[in-house]
Amino acid sequence: xxxxxxxxxxxxxxxxxxxxxxxxxxxxxxxxxxxxxxxxxxxxxxxxxxxxxxxxxxxxxxxxxxxxxxxxxxxxxxxxxxxxxxxxxxxxxxxxxxxxxxxxxxxxxxxxxxxxxxxxxxxxxxxxxxxxxxxxxxxxxxxxxxxxxxxxxxxxxxxxxxxxxxxxxxxxxxxxxxxxxxxxxxxxxxxxxxxxxxxxxxxxxxxxxxxxxxxxxxxxxxxxxxxxxxxxxxxxxxxxxxxxxxxxxxxxxxxxxxxxxxxxxxxxxxxxxxxxxxxxxxxxxxxxxxxxxxxxxxxxxxxxxxxxxxxxxxxxxxxxxxxxx
Amino acid sequence: xxxxxxxxxxxxxxxxxxxxxxxxxxxxxxxxxxxxxxxxxxxxxxxxxxxxxxxxxxxxxxxxxxxxxxxxxxxxxxxxxxxxxxxxxxxxxxxxxxxxxxxxxxxxxxxxxxxxxxxxxxxxxxxxxxxxxxxxxxxxxxxxxxxxxxxxxxxxxxxxxxxxxxxxxxxxxxxxxxxxxxxxxxxxxxxxxxxxxxxxxxxxxxxxxxxxxxxxxxxxxxxxxxxxxxxxxxxxxxxxxxxxxxxxxxxxxxxxxxxxxxxxxxxxxxxxxxxxxxxxxxxxxxxxxxxxxxxxxxxxxxxxxxxxxxxxxxxxxxxxxxxxxxxxxxxxxxxxxxxxxxx
Numbered sequence: 001x002x003x004x005x006x007x008x009x010x011x012x013x014x015x016x017x018x019x020x021x022x023x024x025x026x027x028x029x030x031x032x033x034x035x036x037x038x039x040x041x042x043x044x045x046x047x048x049x050x051x052x053x054x055x056x057x058x059x060x061x062x063x064x065x066x067x068x069x070x071x072x073x074x075x076x077x078x079x080x081x082x083x084x085x086x087x088x089x090x091x092x093x094x095x096x097x098x099x100x101x102x103x104x105x106x107x108x109x110x111x112x113x114x115x116x117x118x119x120x121x122x123x124x125x126x127x128x129x130x131x132x133x134x135x136x137x138x139x140x141x142x143x144x145x146x147x148x149x150x151x152x153x154x155x156x157x158x159x160x161x162x163x164x165x166x167x168x169x170x171x172x173x174x175x176x177x178x179x180x181x182x183x184x185x186x187x188x189x190x191x192x193x194x195x196x197x198x199x200x201x202x203x204x205x206x207x208x209x210x211x212x213x214x215x216x217x218x219x220x221x222x223x224x225x226x227x228x229x230x231x232x233x234x235x236x237x238x239x240x241x242x243x244x245x246x247x248x249x250x251x252x253x254x255x256x257x258x259x260x261x262x263x264x265x266x267x268x269x270x271x272x273x274x275x276x277x278x279x280x281x282x283x284x285x286x287x288x289x290x291x292x293x294x295x296x297x298x299x300x301x302x303x304x305x306x307x308x309x310x311x312x313x314x315x316x317x318x319x320x321x322x323x324x325x
Numbered sequence: 326x327x328x329x330x331x332x333x334x335x336x337x338x339x340x341x342x343x344x345x346x347x348x349x350x351x352x353x354x355x356x357x358x359x360x361x362x363x364x365x366x367x368x369x370x371x372x373x374x375x376x377x378x379x380x381x382x383x384x385x386x387x388x389x390x391x392x393x394x395x396x397x398x399x400x401x402x403x404x405x406x407x408x409x410x411x412x413x414x415x416x417x418x419x420x421x422x423x424x425x426x427x428x429x430x431x432x433x434x435x436x437x438x439x440x441x442x443x444x445x446x447x448x449x450x451x452x453x454x455x456x457x458x459x460x461x462x463x464x465x466x467x468x469x470x471x472x473x474x475x476x477x478x479x480x481x482x483x484x485x486x487x488x489x490x491x492x493x494x495x496x497x498x499x500x501x502x503x504x505x506x507x508x509x510x511x512x513x514x515x516x517x518x519x520x521x522x523x524x525x526x527x528x529x530x531x532x533x534x535x536x537x538x539x540x541x542x543x544x545x546x547x548x549x550x551x552x553x554x555x556x557x558x559x560x561x562x563x564x565x566x567x568x569x570x571x572x573x574x575x576x577x578x579x580x581x582x583x584x585x586x587x588x589x590x591x592x593x594x595x596x597x598x599x600x601x602x603x604x605x606x607x608x609x610x611x612x613x614x615x616x617x618x619x620x621x622x623x624x625x626x627x628x629x630x631x632x633x634x635x636x637x638x639x640x641x642x643x644x645x646x647x648x649x650x651x652x653x654x655x656x657x658x659x660x661x662x663x664x665x666x667x668x
Contacts, residue, residue, distance in 0.1 A: 028530060028659075029460055032651035035559040056650060061559070117355040121373070123460045124530060138528045139457065206353075208377065208386070211598075212563035212649050228599055235600070269649035271376060271565050273357060 001104065002050040004169055005076055008102065009048070010041045012074055018100050019071025022061055024054040030126035031112040035061060037073070050076070052128065055109035055151060057265050059084035059094075060218040066098040073099055078106040079173065080153070082162040083261040083297030084218035089164065090301025091259070093221050103162035105170040108154030113273070115149050118142075153264025153277065156181040163298055178288075181262070185281045200246065206272040207245040213266035213276050219256040219296075226251075253279040258287060258306035261297035290314045327500075328510035330486040337506040338415065339365045344502060345411040345449075348382065350375050360414065369416065373459055374641060378571030379421045382414055383444045384428060386568075387592035390440065390578065394586035403586070406443065413449040413499065419474035420464045420641035422452045424571035426475070427639070430632050431574050449495050452476030453487070455522055461642030463531040463655060469639060471526060472519035481515045488515035531655060534640075538662040541630030547622065552660050557617035559650045564595030566644035566653070567620065572637050575601070596620045621657045 009021045021044065025036035031053040038044045059081045065073045077085055082103055088094045115123075115135065122138035133149065135142045158181055160173020188196055211227070214220045226232045227248060234247075262284060266276040287294050291305035291313070302308070329337055341347055347363040350370040358370035359377060392403030425445075432441035452474035455462070464471055473479070477496035480487040489507060491497040500507075526532060539547070567573040577594040580587050594601055596619045602609060610616045628637030638654055645653045 027651050028645075028655060032645070034651045034656075036555070037558060113356070117357075119355070121356075121457060121459045122525070122529065138460070138525055206359075208565075208568045210563050210565040210568045210595075212561065212565045215561040215563040216649050224599075230600055230603065265649075269563070269565070271569055271647040273354065 001170065002048070005050050005102075005104065006044050006048055008169065009038070009044055009074055009076075012100065013039075013041060013044075017072065018074040020065070021048075021074040022058050022065060023048050023076055024050060024056065024058075029123055031110070031115075031123070037061075037065065050104075052110040052133075052146065053112065053126075055111075055268060057081045057084055057216075057218060057263050059088060059263075060216070060221070062094050062099055063088065063221060066095040068098070072097075074102065075099055076102050076104050076169075077162065077165070078104055078109075079159050079162050080106070080157070080261065080263045082164050083159070083295070084263050085297075086164045086299070087259055087261050087297035087301065088218060088221070090297075090299075090304075091221070101165045101167075103165035103168045103172070105173060106154075106157075106160065108150045108157065110146065110149050111151040111268075114151075115144060118144055118149070120144070151264065152267060152275075153262070156184075156264075158262060158295070178293075182281065182285050184275070184278050185285050188278060188282070203274045204246045204249055206274055207249065208272060209245060209248065210271060212269040212271065213249075214252055216265045216269045217252075217256065218261070218263060218265070219259045220252070249274075249276065249279060253283060256280060257283040258294075258304050259296050260284065261295070290318065326510055326512040326515060327489040327507040328486055328514075329480070329489055329507055333486070333506050334369065335366060337503060338363050338369075340503055340506065341413070341499070344499070345413055347413050347415055349415045363415070373455060373457060373462075374418060374421075374643065376643070376647070377569055378424065378641065378643065379414055379417050380424060380428060380571050380574075382412070382448055383425065383441055384432070384574065384576075384593075387590055388440060389588050389590045391589045392586050393589070406440065409443045409447040411447050411449075413451055413477075415451045415453075416480075417450050417452045417474070417476060418455055418641070419452065419469050419471045420462075420639040421571050422450055422475040423464075423467070423469050423639045424641075425450065427572045427628075427632075427635065427637060428574055430635070449478070449499055450476040451478045451480060451496075451499075453480045454482050454519065456482050456518070458522070458525055458529060459642060459646075460530050461645040462526070462529060462640065463534050463642060464640035465526050465532065466534040466536055467636050467638060467640050470523070472522040481518055483514050483518045488512065488518075531640075534655060534658065535662060536625075536636065536658070539625040539629070539636070539658065541626065541634060543626045544622070544630070547626060547661060548618070550661060553614055553618045556652065556657055556660055557614045560597070560613050560617050560652055561649060562597050562599065562613050562616065563649060564593075564597050565647045565649065567595040567597060568593060569643040569647050571639060571641055571643070572624070596623070621654060624654065625658070 012018045021038045024033040025047045026049045027033050033049055033054050035056050035058050038048060058075055062075055089096055120135050120137060120142045123135055124138060125136045127134045131146055132143050133146055157176055159175045161175055227235055229235055260280040262281060264277050270276060287305055294305055338347055342363055348360045349363045350358040351361040351367060352358050352370045356372060358372045358375045360375055389405045394401045394403060432438040455471040458471060477493045479490045479492060491500050575594045575596060576591045578591045580589050597616050610619060624637035629635055
């Protein structure tokens with residue numbers, strides 16, 4: 001796949017269809033790739049990488065890149081990245097005419113933290129071998145099943161289909177059932193209110209307020225976030241009491257409700273491994289149950305149930321009724 | 326040399342905890358640990374490093390500095406400071422141990438930061454050698470020996486326990502009531518363990534990292550390098566690197582109005598944030614490129630320039646492990662060093 005992508009990118013650069021390519025740049029180790037913009041065939045040849053560790057969603061960078069003059073940018077989007085892109089498109093945050101999209105298939109991305117959790121450290125190199133990763137380390141060679149170190153979001157993948165693209169490389173996939181995706185939320189729903197409160201207090205108390213979840217989130221695109229505005233009275237540095245970190249996450253979850261495509265970047269980047277995706281997924285599940293199945297990023301966003309009104313909408317009392325159940 | 330058997334660690338820490346509060350790294354999940362107050366029979370993490378550094382003990386993420394209340398038309402000043410309790414931090418690695426020296430240069434130089442000084446005066450550092458360094462480790466680039474950490478007491482780890490060497494008066498006093506848990510052993514085992522650590526460090530991918538291109542006086546050479554643009558292009562402007570960093574020391578001071586009084590507090594700040602150093606008239610660093618450059622110039626040029634050549638990085642590798650987009654000081658150093666060779 002990497003070679004196909006590289007060749008296609010070089011061809012599109014050569015014939016002038018695009019002037020730049022956004023992809024992933026090789027790192028120091030086998031897993032530490034960085035999103036990067038490539039401008040020449042030489043750069044692509046030297047540094048462009050696409051492998052099991054290219055999980056970072058590049059859609060959000062396209063807000064900035066598509067606003068630039070000087071030709072179109074080529075972006076390779078995995079299905080979940082394409083959902084994010086489409087949602088940004090619906091919110092008029094990207095200039096579609098400045099982006100050339102190639103949909104690429106995705107079999108799930110590896111999570112280096114899960115490899116390390118298996119007790120593997122001192123990594124010198126990681127190679128794919130059939131269904132396994134062979135990890136050479138300074139302490140010897142280790143082998144793990146690729147399926148065992150998939151990122152959580154990939155285990156709960158919602159779709160292998162690209163809702164938007166200009167062309168596809170490889171075969172298009174299909175939507176996947178939601179039961180796995182909502183299993184974690186369903187488990188939280190069976191807890192008592194007190195247990196749930198304790199669960200979130202315990203998880204959110206780990207927050208170091210680095211804002212990585214917000215800054216990486218393709219749905220968080222405010223020009224100036226309320227938490228960054230010193231005049232708002234609740235700016236990021238005003239952690240006046242320990243509950244405030246909790247409020248930050250709760251407010252953020254409300255703000256992206258109905259717009260979150262469940263790309264899982266928030267949980268991927270959290271240095272404290274807080275399962276932030278569960279907050280967003282709760283909203284997604286609730287929206288599905290109250291308004292019918294809805295996937296943000298599926299289309300142009302006009303049908304977003306939280307921003308459109310129909311006579312059959314749930315009444316405000318639904319909160320009380322559901323709380324009683 | 327004194328030796329503590331692995332099987333005796335719990336008794337040792339339990340007895341020590343009768344004299345002062347002990348903090349130890351505890352596993353929250355596999356390969357992820359955090360410092361917690363020691364409680365008997367709690368297993369101490371075998372992991373290499375805590376996710377957050379140990380700087381929190383002396384420079385917490387947020388603390389109240391002073392309060393103000395109006396009483397009888399007069400402003401009453403409230404001082405929240407109390408004498409800090411005696412405590413010890415167990416299992417600190419050589420990188421973190423060095424970081425305290427770096428923080429000292431900032432907080433204990435005139436004017437002395439009494440909040441920091443108070444904690445520092447009451448805290449003992451019990452350091453541990455590294456048996457299994459990770460690929461993200463590069464402390465040796467900054468002259469740190471993970472087989473011989475600084476600290477009040479050094480624990481040299483072997484398969485079945487630790488050789489123990491007190492290095493300061495405080496360390497000796499700490500050990501005095503704990504002698505019964507220690508045995509005498511030939512120190513050959515300690516030397517062997519140290520040699521193995523040093524050998525491993527040489528095999529790690531970042532072993533050859535060079536600092537030659539950096540240091541005091543390099544501002545002009547490095548500040549306008551074109552590579553800053555591509556190095557910073559993917560930076561999402563979060564504060565992860567700064568908040569897991571053992572040496573990042575920038576903070577902000579704010580007032581919080583509780584309705585009855587005003588609490589003036591400080592909290593960690595990050596040069597990666599858009600409102601860092603925002604002041605009347607604006608912000609001196611308008612784009613992420615400038616904010617990004619500030620962080621690395623501070624650690625690699627400005628800090629050594631102001632502190633006798635000492636770098637503001639200890640090579641703990643936390644930022645390498647935590648950065649959402651895997652951009653880090655090593656990539657910055659390598660890229661800028663390469664460019665310099667070509668020039």
